Amino acid sequence: MTFRIVAGISAVAICLMFGPRLLQHGAGADPTPPNARGQVPAFAGQTRAPVRKSSIAFDVVTVTRGLENPWGLAFLPGGRMLVTERPGRLRIVAADGTLSPEVSGLPRVDANGQGGLLDVALDPKFADNGLIYWSYAEPRSGSANNTAVARGRLLDGVAPAVENVHVIYHQVPSMVSSAHFGSRLVFGRDGTLFITQGERSIREGRMQAQLMNGLLGKIVRLNPDGSIPKDNPFVGTAGARPEIWSRGHRNVQAAALNPTTGELWEVEHGTRGGDEINIARKGKDYGWPTIAYGIEYFGRPITGNITAKDGMEQPRYYWDPVIGPSGMAFYTGSLFPEWKGSLFVGGHQTEDLVRLTLDGEKIVGEERLLTDLKPKREKIRDVRQGPDEALYLLTDSAAGRILKLVPRR
Numbered sequence: 001m002t003f004r005i006v007a008g009i010s011a012v013a014i015c016l017m018f019g020p021r022l023l024q025h026g027a028g029a030d031p032t033p034p035n036a037r038g039q040v041p042a043f044a045g046q047t048r049a050p051v052r053k054s055s056i057a058f059d060v061v062t063v064t065r066g067l068e069n070p071w072g073l074a075f076l077p078g079g080r081m082l083v084t085e086r087p088g089r090l091r092i093v094a095a096d097g098t099l100s101p102e103v104s105g106l107p108r109v110d111a112n113g114q115g116g117l118l119d120v121a122l123d124p125k126f127a128d129n130g131l132i133y134w135s136y137a138e139p140r141s142g143s144a145n146n147t148a149v150a151r152g153r154l155l156d157g158v159a160p161a162v163e164n165v166h167v168i169y170h171q172v173p174s175m176v177s178s179a180h181f182g183s184r185l186v187f188g189r190d191g192t193l194f195i196t197q198g199e200r201s202i203r204e205g206r207m208q209a210q211l212m213n214g215l216l217g218k219i220v221r222l223n224p225d226g227s228i229p230k231d232n233p234f235v236g237t238a239g240a241r242p243e244i245w246s247r248g249h250r251n252v253q254a255a256a257l258n259p260t261t262g263e264l265w266e267v268e269h270g271t272r273g274g275d276e277i278n279i280a281r282k283g284k285d286y287g288w289p290t291i292a293y294g295i296e297y298f299g300r301p302i303t304g305n306i307t308a309k310d311g312m313e314q315p316r317y318y319w320d321p322v323i324g325p326s327g328m329a330f331y332t333g334s335l336f337p338e339w340k341g342s343l344f345v346g347g348h349q350t351e352d353l354v355r356l357t358l359d360g361e362k363i364v365g366e367e368r369l370l371t372d373l374k375p376k377r378e379k380i381r382d383v384r385q386g387p388d389e390a391l392y393l394l395t396d397s398a399a400g401r402i403l404k405l406v407p408r409r
């Protein structure tokens with residue numbers, strides 16, 4: 001009874017503050033009004049899931065500090081890590097946080113705006129072949145660039161290096177832009193490599209995100225050597241690039257395999273009011289820029305101001321206002337039993353860590369953690385579960401850190 005009265009009062013208070021639109025959407029973890037007026041979710045629970053707080057007490061440990069805009073993190077056997085710094089350095093981090101010298105042998109990157117050295121991943125057979133993969137903004141003639149992925153064999157030691165480096169992927173076409181490079185690297189259960197990308201932000205790129213003859217705004221799927229898997233959806237389709245797995249994406253900086261289904265989930269930077277979670281399925285069109293929630297960052301409606309269309313996938317969830325997502329991890333460990341099964345997403349813009357409660361493919365609860373990063377202006381760039389089942393985060397700043405969440409003793 002008491003709960004009902006309190007809930008009733010808060011609903012009235014929210015209504016008085018923000019108008020009835022919010023009650024239609026539900027208050028959610030961020031109770032500020034949506035940026036887009038008059039948009040209606042395609043199904044109940046598609047946005048503003050109810051707040052579901054967890055009761056876990058945890059400590060935040062600084063593993064290491066002094067990284068310049070760290071972007072991607074991968075765990076090596078034995079408790080060490082690979083970490084990228086966006087200006088172009090790859091380093092090995094010892095378990096005690098000691099940083100190695102820069103790994104030598106990487107190709108030059110175009111470190112400008114959102115570009116530079118981005119994600120890093122180990123080959124599924126790393127123990128046998130020592131191969132690692134990294135994504136980056138590749139400089140081209142003039143001031144053009146594109147997302148690219150290279151692989152090489154890691155030579156460990158006091159002066160680490162990569163050898164036998166091959167660039168296995170170049171996004172085409174190249175463009176003059178310093179934004180929307182994506183990109184996360186995720187291996188599927190079958191050993192193929194997903195590369196998530198963006199559409200370079202500029203109008204010329206945006207308008208290609210659903211076109212089949214280019215690779216802007218696409219998630220692509222490759223064999224580890226860069227060749228095309230025979231079962232890619234558009235192999236043999238005239239006028240379509242065979243690398244394409246899915247299309248109509250804006251800028252995907254978070255992706256992970258769902259540990260239950262093995263499907264690729266991604267969280268993409270949307271419009272102002274349109275960050276979204278999708279399950280990237282074979283051959284599907286995720287709608288950008290034809291359909292979108294939210295509005296342009298400069299304030300106008302997107303394209304035709306429509307949020308749904310036949311043949312285009314609806315996001316599983318969206319944020320309005322946005323979080324600016326970067327990095328994600330499904331938590332499968334037992335170190336935090338209450339978090340088992342949760343999806344964690346880095347809030348780059350909100351400077352916090354988003355925890356989502358899932359019921360199968362539905363998002364049924366949302367919680368914001370680490371909200372105390374905000375006064376320090378530390379944006380979360382990557383989120384990973386470590387081999388020790390702790391949660392690891394990268395903070396994006398000129399003096400970025402690797403953080404580790406562990407249960408409070």
Ligand SMILES: [Ca+2]
Pocket residue numbers: 248276286287288291292313315
């Ligand atoms: Ca979409």
